[in-house]
Each structure stands twice: as structure tokens, then as C-alpha cells.
Amino acid sequence: MAHLDFGPAGLPPSALPSILDSLMExxxxxxxxxxxxxxxxxxxxxxxxxxxxxxxxxxxxxxxxxxxxxxxxxxxxxxxxxxxxxxxxxxxxxxxxxxxxxxxxxxxxxxxxxxxxxxxxxxxxxxxxxxxxxxxxxxxxxxxxxxxxxxxxxxxxxxxxxxxxxxxxxxxxxxxxxxxxxxxxxxxxxxxxxxxxxxxxxxxxxxxxPVTETQMSKELGAVLAKRMGVSAEEQLAGFLNGLLQGRAQTAxxxxxxxxxxxxxxxxxxxxxxxxxxxxxxxx
Ligand SMILES: NC(=O)c1ccc[n+]([C@@H]2O[C@H](COP(=O)([O-])OP(=O)(O)OC[C@H]3O[C@@H](n4cnc5c(N)ncnc54)[C@H](OP(=O)(O)O)[C@@H]3O)[C@@H](O)[C@H]2O)c1
Known part of the structure; x- marks a missing residue:
């Protein structure tokens, strides 16, 4: 009959939590x-x-x-x-x-x-x-x-x-x-x-x-767009274009x-x- 053997040493499932803990940074x-x-x-x-x-x-x-x-x-x-x-x-x-x-x-x-x-x-x-x-x-x-x-x-x-x-x-x-x-x-x-x-x-x-998903970033983008006389989308696109990856970072x-x-x-x-x-x- 097939059975699940946990890990190379055949460790019991009860060992799983402590092994996972030790893998945490x-x-x-x-x-x-x-x-x-x-x-x-x-x-x-x-x-x-x-x-x-x-x-x-x-x-x-x-x-x-x-x-x-x-x-x-x-x-x-x-x-x-x-x-x-x-x-x-x-x-x-x-x-x-x-x-x-x-x-x-x-x-x-x-x-x-x-x-x-x-x-x-x-x-x-x-x-x-x-x-x-x-x-x-x-x-x-x-x-x-x-x-x-x-x-x-x-x-x-x-x-x-x-x-x-x-x-x-x-x-x-x-x-x-x-x-x-x-x-x-x-x-x-x-x-x-x-x-x-x-x-x-x-x-x-x-x-x-630019981590554009955050409140601070959104508020800043809106103010900058207004000061520059462009839409928020145009301001953001222009800014992101100056990054090698051409995109925002995420939190x-x-x-x-x-x-x-x-x-x-x-x-x-x-x-x-x-x-x-x-x-x-x-x-
Ligand atoms: N988003 C970006 O593009 C970006 C880029 C570079 C660096 N950063 C830096 O990343 C950090 C986090 O920003 P975020 O983008 O995540 O902005 P966020 O979503 O507006 O978060 C800012 C956090 O700081 C808290 N805070 C502000 N003033 C405070 C005060 N006087 N006392 C205690 N807590 C205060 C806010 O909570 P309360 O308002 O409830 O106090 C909020 O939890 C900031 O240092 C920012 O300069 C952000």
C-alpha cells in the first residue's frame, strides 16, 4: 500500500512544525x-x-x-x-x-x-x-x-x-x-x-x-501632476520612464x-x- 514518507530520513509528520520553524529567517x-x-x-x-x-x-x-x-x-x-x-x-x-x-x-x-x-x-x-x-x-x-x-x-x-x-x-x-x-x-x-x-x-x-501603491506616493503624484500641469497618469508615466525597468516598485x-x-x-x-x-x- 502506498504511503507518504516525510523527508529523506522518513521523519514523522510531527517533526514538520519544528523543521519549518528552523527554515524561517x-x-x-x-x-x-x-x-x-x-x-x-x-x-x-x-x-x-x-x-x-x-x-x-x-x-x-x-x-x-x-x-x-x-x-x-x-x-x-x-x-x-x-x-x-x-x-x-x-x-x-x-x-x-x-x-x-x-x-x-x-x-x-x-x-x-x-x-x-x-x-x-x-x-x-x-x-x-x-x-x-x-x-x-x-x-x-x-x-x-x-x-x-x-x-x-x-x-x-x-x-x-x-x-x-x-x-x-x-x-x-x-x-x-x-x-x-x-x-x-x-x-x-x-x-x-x-x-x-x-x-x-x-x-x-x-x-x-517609487512605490506607487502607497498613500504617500499617491498624494505626492497628485500634487506633482498639478504643479506640472499634467494629468496624474502623465506625471507617473514620465517618472517611471526614467527608471531602467520602467515600472514602479511594490511594497x-x-x-x-x-x-x-x-x-x-x-x-x-x-x-x-x-x-x-x-x-x-x-x-
Ligand atoms: N512610497 C514611495 O514611493 C517611497 C519611496 C521611497 C521611500 N519611501 C519611504 O517609505 C516609508 C513608508 O512610506 P509609504 O510609501 O509606505 O507611505 P504611507 O503608506 O503613507 O505610510 C507612512 C506610514 O508612516 C506613518 N507615519 C507618518 N507620520 C507619522 C508620525 N508622525 N508618527 C508615527 N507614524 C507616522 C503613517 O501612519 P500615520 O499617518 O497613521 O501616523 C504610515 O503608517 C517612508 O519613510 C517613505 O519616505 C516611500
């Missing part, structure tokens, strides 16, 4: 992912949870966090969240403390939260808006890293991933604070990599190109690069910024 890790209620952060949280991590989500909009965490939990993953405005120092501290309360530690920090800010030239850019954009991208990444690094150094292990942007490496008009913040994140990445390298901590960055494609940089697959990489942009920047 982030088994037993705790990942704190900012800006994870939607868009790229949500895709990263979903993928990390599938790969065995307990994921801690944070952003300002509780409804989106609850939906994202619920989806992960109902798929068998471990997720918790705290709503916070990460431009506020005390709220950054609250997020890290709540993650530790829920899951006991922070092994991985992904600094992803952000918004584009005004789409205007420097001479028209309101200072208060400039400060807000710097605060969510660069200052929050600094504050959260400051909060998790002592724990990572103590256990001689940890990963920080900063979601920067193609805007850090190219020259697009009308987004001075955004480009400056994203370029600042690359400097912060390299300094933290230098400080953490002999203490078991790796720090890298991703520079995504899932950014998440897969994030998984690589946050797992042991990239164990010899630190201080790097990886372009996931369909071929635009080459350094």
Missing part, C-alpha cells in the same frame, strides 16, 4: 517596525511575521494598526501595536517600552515612518513643516535607535534598518526637507554602523524608488529587501544603503 526575533499601519511598513511587518518574528507595529492611526495587527494574528503570526506620534520624544520612549512589555525585547528596529511634506521650492518652504519632516524621518530614527542600542549592545546582537529614499541620492525639485532628512538617515546609518560593528549590531538602509519588493537586511542572510553587511529602485541610482 526571523524565528524568535522581535521586530519593531514604525509606520506599519499601511504601505511599506505594513508589508514589512507582514513578511517579518511570516518569517517567524513577533512584530510590534506603530503609527498614529489606531484603526490601521489594529487592522494590520489583526491580519497578522489571524494568519497565525504574533503582532501587537501602540499608536504614537514619533515626532514626540516621549512617544518614542513609550513605543519601545510597550514593545518590551509585550515581547520582552527588541532585536530589530525598522525606521520607516514618514511623510513627504510640502511640495514647494526652498524659498516657499515653511520652517515649521521643514522641522516636522526632519522630525519624523531623521529625528525619530535617531531617538528610537538611541533607545534600543543599549539593549542590543548588551546582548551583542541587533539590527537597525533605516528606510531612506531615492530622494537621498538624486535631485528632485520641491522636496528639500524630505531629501535632506533621507540623506541624513544615510549619514546616521553609517555612523551607527561604525559604532555598533564590533558590538554585534548591524545598521543598513534601503533607498526605495512587497521593499519588504523582501528589508527581510534580507534584517536576517542573517546579510550577516557581513553593515553601513550600506541598498537601492531598490528599478535602476536609477548607481551608488
Amino acid at each position: 526571523l524565528q524568535d526575533r522581535v521586530a519593531l517596525i514604525t509606520g506599519s499601519g499601511r504601505g511599506i511598513g505594513r508589508a514589512i511587518a507582514q513578511l517579518f511575521a511570516k518569517e517567524g518574528a513577533a512584530v510590534f507595529l506603530t503609527a498614529r492611526t489606531e484603526k490601521e494598526l489594529s487592522a494590520a495587527a489583526g491580519e497578522i494574528s489571524s494568519g497565525g503570526g504574533r503582532a501587537a501595536y501602540a499608536a504614537a506620534d514619533l515626532t514626540m520624544e516621549a512617544e518614542c520612549a513609550h513605543v519601545v517600552a510597550t514593545c518590551r512589555e509585550k515581547f520582552g525585547k527588541v532585536d530589530i528596529l525598522v525606521n520607516n515612518a514618514g511623510h513627504y511634506g510640502p511640495v514647494v521650492p526652498v524659498e516657499d518652504y515653511p520652517l515649521a513643516e521643514f522641522d516636522k519632516v526632519i522630525a519624523i524621518h531623521l529625528r525619530a530614527a535617531f531617538l528610537l535607535s538611541k533607545l534600543v542600542l543599549p539593549e542590543m549592545y548588551a546582548k551583542k546582537s541587533g539590527v537597525i534598518l533605516n528606510i531612506s529614499s531615492l530622494s537621498a541620492k538624486t535631485a528632485y525639485a520641491w522636496g528639500s526637507a524630505y531629501a535632506a532628512a533621507k540623506a541624513g538617515m544615510l549619514g546616521l546609518t553609517r555612523v551607527m554602523a561604525a559604532e555598533g560593528a564590533r558590538q554585534g549590531v548591524r545598521v543598513n538602509a534601503i533607498c526605495p524608488g 512587497d519588493e521593499i519588504a523582501r529587501a528589508a527581510l534580507f537586511l534584517c536576517s542573517e542572510q546579510s550577516s557581513a553587511m553593515t553601513g550600506q544603503s541598498i537601492n531598490v529602485d528599478g535602476g536609477v541610482a548607481f551608488y
